Amino acid sequence: MKPAIQYSFISRYLPLIFAPLAVGCQSATKKAPQQPNVLFILTDDMQATSIHALGNNDVHTPAIDSLISEGITFTNTYTNGALCGALSMPSRAMLMTGRGLYDIQADGMKIPKAHTTFPQQFRRHGYRTFATGKWHSDHASFNRSFEEGDNIYFGGMHPYELNGHRSPHLNHYDSTGVYGQETKFIGEEFSSKMYADAAIRFLQKQKDEKQPFLAYVAFTSPHDPRNQLPDYGQKYNSDTLGLPRNFLPQHPFDNGEMDVRDELLVPAPRTEKQVQKELADYYGMISEVDVQIGRIMQALHATGQAENTIIVFASDNGLAVGRHGLLGKQNLYNHSVKVPLSIIAPAYKSRKGEKNKSLCYLHDIAPTLCELANIPLPESMNAHSLYPIFEDSTITTHRKDLFLAYSSIQRAFVNEEYKYIIYHAGGKTTEQLFDLLQDPLEMHNLLPENMEEADKLKSQLAFRMEEEDDFCDLSQPDWWQDGHKLTFEEMQQLYVYE
Known part of the structure; x- marks a missing residue:
């Protein structure tokens, strides 16, 4: 095996420290008169094509559709990939740090101190930072990023054997970063509602606050288990759902992950009815998380802060659900590596509803948010900001490949x-x-x-x-x-x- 690749932070980034700053950061040390808040909404395992406003007529997503109608949507956003089967772990670490797959530590299991997260950078520049929901990395990096939070889930998914989303095993915020028995509890509501409730409580406190805030809401839906949907949200009859046009009973060759957990949930070859049932459950989870996103947006508007809040909606990765004969996400087809991304920026309201086809990575969001908020980029961040696209609507090429x-x-x-x-x-x-x-x-x-x-x-x-x-x-x-x-x-x- 090739030896572990050890990097010296200074030697790796010294050339970047003296490089010219990107457009929008040259005056970053001078704060805008009123810095915008940030509300970041992240879903789990949500295909870019599983949203009504983006062309899927089978699924009901009014809250997400509303966000897309108000923002700029980047229709060619990809996650960089993963070294192990738990794709959300590297995806979220890349998203947080603005760094690619080979620039994060051990597939995102740990975010080292040398890698500044964008919430950490906002916190350094006067923002009140809050998080609820899934954190798929170490406790220390969570606490460096967020000064408060609640209903926090440390892990990859809610286990089937522990009643899944209906009994989420959560944590209250611990300022010491220990997160032991004193902080752990079992949620009494469906996971998405627990996260939305925590976010709403935080937003309600911001009604008359002058300090800008960054709220990160990381749902675990529509990731499985999907066998126990909540009472709220749209329900789907599998018999009425159309099959994906690229449906196959099984993948035509061995891609190296034919026996990974995701593919064994319904062993191949799969019938059309089996995939329709999986889609019905999947869309049910998408609709339930859409309800909770709607509640959060209603709470934000009630605070009077919505007009000065950057809103990001995205997912960490996609999922096959029958496409190409696959169920999971351990592949490089678009259904699994492309993700939805829509950004509402108060200063660019005239651009609402736009679709931009530029190729970009999910982790390009981190420097973009810094520039939109007029905050300097941390030296460890090496992604490419989408800020120039906000400044110039004619730009349709962000990355060439x-x-x-x-x-x-x-x-x-x-x-x-x-x-x-x-x-x-x-x-x-x-x-x-x-x-x-x-x-x-x-x-x-x-x-x-x-x-x-x-x-x-x-x-x-x-x-x-x-x-x-x-x-x-x-x-x-x-x-x-x-x-x-x-x-x-x-x-x-x-x-x-x-």
Whole structure:
């Protein structure tokens, strides 16, 4: 195994410290007369295509639709990937720190002190910071980021055996960061309502406050378990739901994750009725979290603070739910790596309802928020801010291409026209090439007929992998070591920062 990659913070970022600041940060030390508040709403495992306002007529999402109608929606937002099956862990760590997959520690299990989170930066610059819901990293980084919070969930998902979302195992805020038996309790309401209740209590206290606030609300819906929906929210009859056009009973080849937990919830091959049932439960969870988002937005408006609040709506990753013969998210198809992202910024109300197709990463949000609030970027943040798009509506190119990775078995390269995916699983290499403009559902592999384009993208992918310090090497027959899938223990030894 390749030795753990140790980074010195100073040597890695010294060139960035003296680099010219991005537009909008040059005057960042001078605060605006009235700094905007921030309300960040994050869902869990929500596809970009599972929202009514974004084209899904089967699902009922009036609160989310309202946010999309008021903000700028970035329709080509991707998460960078993951080294293990729990995609939300790296996704949320990247989101918090404004850093890519190979720039976070051990897939986000820990956010080291050297990596400043955007709430931490806001806190340093006079914001009151609050969080409720899911935190999929260490306690210390949570407390550095937020000075208060409630109904906090430390972990990946609410276990089936502990009654799932109906009995969420939560924590009250602990200023010491210990979070032991004295802070733990079992929620008496469905998880989404517990998180919304905590957020509403916090917002109600801000009615007459002059200090700006940042509130982070991280739902665990619509992540499974989905077998016990709450009484509220839209319910769906599986027989009336249409199947995704890219539905398959099973994936056409071994992608290296055929037996991961997510894929075993309903073993393949899956019938149309089985997938319709999964979709009905999934949409039910989306509708229930939509109800709670609506309650939070109503509370924000009641405070009189809405007109001066930046509102972000996003998800940490997507989910297959029958597409390409898959159920889970351990893949690099768009249904699993593309996420919804809409930002409402008070200074750009004239832009409401816009859709921007620029390629971007989810972790580009962190520097964007800093610039929108006129707060200097922390030195550890290396994502690309979307702020120029707010300033200029004609910009439709943010990043020219994206690099995606999953474990040691899948890599992908995306540009404005194509996606190239390469797999190394069970000793076999498989390649796919999709024309995203003509085939956004990725149903038609253009290989082997279009090998010239694939080879060009593969070369660009290999360059990006080297540039990002990827531990895999496409020029090697096994990519790394003997080609086995990276274990959780091995993952913890990679990309360790001082």
